[in-house]
Ligand SMILES: NC(=O)C1=CN([C@@H]2O[C@H](COP(=O)(O)OP(=O)(O)OC[C@H]3O[C@@H](n4cnc5c(N)ncnc54)[C@H](OP(=O)(O)O)[C@@H]3O)[C@@H](O)[C@H]2O)C=CC1
């Protein structure tokens with residue numbers, strides 16, 4: 001089988017550099033291009049050199065345009081506006097699109113779903129095996145316990161993160177809501193402050209902490225009468241997300257159009 005040719009979007013970012021490294025280490029996957037924001041001072045720099053894997057002859061450029069013909073797909077960890085714009089371009093070019101970006105609005109999600117009618121898009125707030133297994137477990141626990149158990153999702157990330165709650169927190173909340181058979185949008189409690197009144201039974205609460213260099217830590221807490229269950233995941237290295245995204249790219253090549261999740265890639269959908 002021929003190598004999967006991947007363009008990394010957001011190549012100058014924390015995840016972009018980790019992805020260039022993960023691709024250099026992976027078998028059966030090659031880097032076909034590296035793109036970043038048009039305003040980035042990194043445009044023109046060698047993406048391998050920037051990522052600590054040594055020169056690879058692939059400079060960072062600002063546009064998918066000329067690269068599309070030489071690639072099978074894109075792995076994209078950028079910002080919501082960039083991912084939405086890119087989804088229209090990958091759909092037009094017939095490339096698969098792996099989206100790790102978080103912080104999308106409802107309108108953004110709709111635009112991505114529209115692009116997924118033309119191409120395979122794998123989108124997940126967390127590409128690691130551990131978090132997706134945790135989400136499957138959270139769904140099961142939520143299905144087992146009744147509303148006497150309050151569900152709270154807590155997350156902590158580094159001080160550069162720009163969105164809250166994290167994509168992973170929302171993914172865990174969604175899994176718990178599915179397990180309990182409720183609509184997360186109608187039953188979430190986000191950002192308590194001041195005289196909030198007592199907690200509403202059945203709601204799913206979210207809380208976010210930011211500080212230092214924390215890669216990403218998540219808790220799904222089920223707090224009941226006189227006992228509490230806590231499911232926890234602590235990411236120690238961004239490589240876990242990058243390796244997951246590379247796995248998703250290999251899985252996506254040749255897949256029919258559709259909006260897929262990391263749960264599909266990992267075979268955890270029916271766990
Ligand atoms: N799903 C998952 O498993 C994970 C998801 N994430 C998510 O990935 C995203 C990126 O995280 P992180 O790498 O830490 O963030 P960074 O800010 O380090 O990187 C984002 C990169 O995207 C670039 N960018 C901005 N606009 C465009 C554009 N129009 N075209 C191409 N590139 C662009 C930025 O360039 P510039 O700085 O020049 O603006 C920057 O290099 C976040 O949403 C984060 O939550 C992170 C880790 C795991």
Ligand SMILES: O=C(O)C1=N[C@H](C(=O)O)C[C@H](O)C1
Pocket residue numbers: 102125126157161162165166167168169215216217235
């Ligand atoms: O911004 C990050 O760093 C991370 N973002 C993702 C999220 O929003 O959940 C995944 C991971 O926790 C790191």
